Amino acid sequence: MDCVHGLFTPSQTLNRVIGELVLLPFIQPYETHCATVSVTNIDTHTSPLSTQDRLKKIVDRHVYDDSQPIYRTLLSKFSHSQSLSLMTLAIYGVQATVIVATLYQSPLSVIRYWLLPILLYPFLYPSVMLVFSNDINALLPADMSATIPSYHLGRVATRITEYQSGKLNAKARAENTPQQRVSRGIINDIRDGIVEVWPRLHWVNIVFVVVVPILAFIGARYVTLTTPTLIWSLIYYVFSGLGITAGYHRLFAHRAYEAHPSVMALMILMGTAALEGSVKWWCGGHRIHHRYTDTDYDPYSAKTGFWYAHIGWMMVHPKPELKIKADLKDLNDHAMIRWQHKNYLWFGPFCAFVIPTVVAGLGWGDWLGGLIYAGMIRLFVVHHATFCVNSVAHFLGDHTFDDSRTPKDHLITAFLTFGEGYHNFHHEFPNDYRNGIRFFDYDPTKWLIKGFNLIGLTYKLRVFPSNEIEKGKIHMKEKQIARAKSNIVYPPPVDTLPLMTWSEMKEQIKAGKQLTVIDDLIHDISSFIGRHPGGKAFIESSIGCDATVRFRGDTGIYKHSQAAHHLLSSYRIARLSESVEERSERKTKEEERLKKFQPKL
Numbered sequence: 176m177d178c179v180h181g182l183f184t185p186s187q188t189l190n191r192v193i194g195e196l197v198l199l200p201f202i203q204p205y206e207t208h209c210a211t212v213s214v215t216n217i218d219t220h221t222s223p224l225s226t227q228d229r230l231k232k233i234v235d236r237h238v239y240d241d242s243q244p245i246y247r248t249l250l251s252k253f254s255h256s257q258s259l260s261l262m263t264l265a266i267y268g269v270q271a272t273v274i275v276a277t278l279y280q281s282p283l284s285v286i287r288y289w290l291l292p293i294l295l296y297p298f299l300y301p302s303v304m305l306v307f308s309n310d311i312n313a314l315l316p317a318d319m320s321a322t323i324p325s326y327h328l329g330r331v332a333t334r335i336t337e338y339q340s341g342k343l344n345a346k347a348r349a350e351n352t353p354q355q356r357v358s359r360g361i362i363n364d365i366r367d368g369i370v371e372v373w374p375r376l377h378w379v380n381i382v383f384v385v386v387v388p389i390l391a392f393i394g395a396r397y398v399t400l401t402t403p404t405l406i407w408s409l410i411y412y413v414f415s416g417l418g419i420t421a422g423y424h425r426l427f428a429h430r431a432y433e434a435h436p437s438v439m440a441l442m443i444l445m446g447t448a449a450l451e452g453s454v455k456w457w458c459g460g461h462r463i464h465h466r467y468t469d470t471d472y473d474p475y476s477a478k479t480g481f482w483y484a485h486i487g488w489m490m491v492h493p494k495p496e497l498k499i500k501a502d503l504k505d506l507n508d509h510a511m512i513r514w515q516h517k518n519y520l521w522f523g524p525f526c527a528f529v530i531p532t533v534v535a536g537l538g539w540g541d542w543l544g545g546l547i548y549a550g551m552i553r554l555f556v557v558h559h560a561t562f563c564v565n566s567v568a569h570f571l572g573d574h575t576f577d578d579s580r581t582p583k584d585h586l587i588t589a590f591l592t593f594g595e596g597y598h599n600f601h602h603e604f605p606n607d608y609r610n611g612i613r614f615f616d617y618d619p620t621k622w623l624i625k626g627f628n629l630i631g632l633t634y635k636l637r638v639f640p641s642n643e644i645e646k647g648k649i650h651m652k653e654k655q656i657a658r659a660k661s662n663i664v665y666p667p668p669v670d671t672l673p674l675m676t677w678s679e680m681k682e683q684i685k686a687g688k689q690l691t692v693i694d695d696l697i698h699d700i701s702s703f704i705g706r707h708p709g710g711k712a713f714i715e716s717s718i719g720c721d722a723t724v725r726f727r728g729d730t731g732i733y734k735h736s737q738a739a740h741h742l743l744s745s746y747r748i749a750r751l752s753e754s755v756e757e758r759s760e761r762k763t764k765e766e767e768r769l770k771k772f773q774p775k776l
Contacts, residue, residue: 375491383450384489384558391551394543404535404544411448411531412553413593418445419457419561420593420620427506428458431608432624433635436511443515449557450527453516455506462501464565465605468580472499477569477581485566486559527554563591568598576603576647578654586617594618603647604639612644666744669696675749677757684719690748691717692761693726698746721765 422442425431434442443454451457460474467473475488506512515522528550535545572585575597582598589596589610594617597610611618627633675697680690689701700714707714717725726735726743735743753761 372491375494377490377492380489383554384486387551388555391547391555394547395552398543398547400548401539401541401544403539404541404548407531407535407538407545408549408553411549412557414445415448415527415553416557416560416593417620417623418442418447419449419451419557420595421623422446423451423454423457424461424595425608425620425624427454427512428461429605430505431606431637432628432633434627435632438627438632439509440511443511444526447515447519447523448526448530449561450523450554451558451561453519453523454512455503455516458506459501459503462503463499465602466501467499468582468602472497475565477566481566481570484569485562488565489562560591560593563588564595564598567591568596572596572599574651575599576644576651578651589617594620600644604644606637607639608636609638666747669747669750672696672747672750674752676752677761680749680751681719689715689718691719692721692751693723693743695723695751696747697749697751698743699748700746703742703746721761724765 422439423446426434426439426442446454446457452460464473464475469476469478474493475484477484479487528546531549531553532542532545535549536542568583568585568588569581570583571588572583575584576599580602582602584597584599586596588598594610595601597612597616597618600607600612601610608624609618609621610616611621624633624636628636680692680697684690688699689704690697690699692698700717704711704714726739
């Protein structure tokens, strides 16, 4: 490969790492397969063809296969939604890699050795060769030229146009199974993915969610973090985070309480500092999430995978056929919310970046520190804390009140999200101003709302009836018990046991079985006599007679435990069949025999 030949860095070791980890999925399938592709298989006796026509003919005749067995195997293991999650995870991994790499290398090295190879080489290099080269054979070996993909900007533009017009929708749905994706090959699958996703990319969100953190961590390498700036960053982090949870979420989206206009204005300011969209945009998506949880209409459905629910959904607009409008009449009637929505394009960045920068600059002269730490890095942290509600809260924890949907309760998620971690409770009782209902549950958002309530700035704090909350708990406990009981082996019901007379039982005892009667049921205790913790002689005295009184402790000697009762039930083999006279006679004999077991005073 060219990357091993010194194209990117002087170090062959580093080049191999780049090639294997970054470029291999795009380039090596062609280089590896070129050894098995014979150019002589192409019709050469006809008139000469242009390079582009020749490559098109190769592609149309499927002369080359652009996927290796390892890629086929890996791809076949994942569904379409899982593939999207993996792609999102890959993007997230690249971002994390760049951030870590900047700590040890200069930004120029990162751009040269990582970003450019990832973004440019796999796609633009073949395109340039096809578009600008008059004689591709002059630049590459014949076998290699036959394996260059027919992928260039003109065809991509055509495919995107076809997708936007709807011509490709039916074909895309028909080619959605793992087997069909494997048969097309990994490169074609990547092309189709680009064509499908590219028109829906949300570039504004990509800038703030991906690009801004990269710039922030690069800047952090050159700007020292001072103690005042650190304290201010933490304060503004809590300020903006609670603006989302107490304001955007519980006040505006769910109307879990009502607030004085001054508090409403403060919540709008705090939430805007988190730069997660206007109140109308945020609440619209969140109300849809609650109404269509875990379905295709859920904008950040956990069913699409952890990473897509966490951050991937922010990078793309929803598919046109899945767009749903939420009821926002109550928000449209609010003047402050209308103003924020109308002016968000400048008001959002102002609250997110300008305010923390000005405070740090005028306060202690740290203008760059305020921008980098209190602005950009603080925004990165508050974003992912909020995103954890969509991801971690749907994957980690317990279903305390209902298990028909993915939301779960967990203390760790509560710590990550300002108390939003009791997510199963929230989805069951969304208009309750609390998430953690117990006094010791970690829920700073609840504490803030309650604190404002104590001074009269919030009121009508909505609380779901405790009786209904307890019903939910009991409902889940009953389901857990039912699941646990399904793993337990129980003896057959009494009414299904066969009937056996006293004389028949005696005959079986003579034949060698060790049977006793307890509660009018015949039990075969042959396997237990040697293991009886009270001794073998005592239990042998119960063979062939009614041991009910002794087993239940009516003699005053020993009352067997509940575990003993459960064990005994596993030994029952029949119901005792006898007349009233026989039963009376048997009970009388048993009482006489028990007298010798009475303790002497």
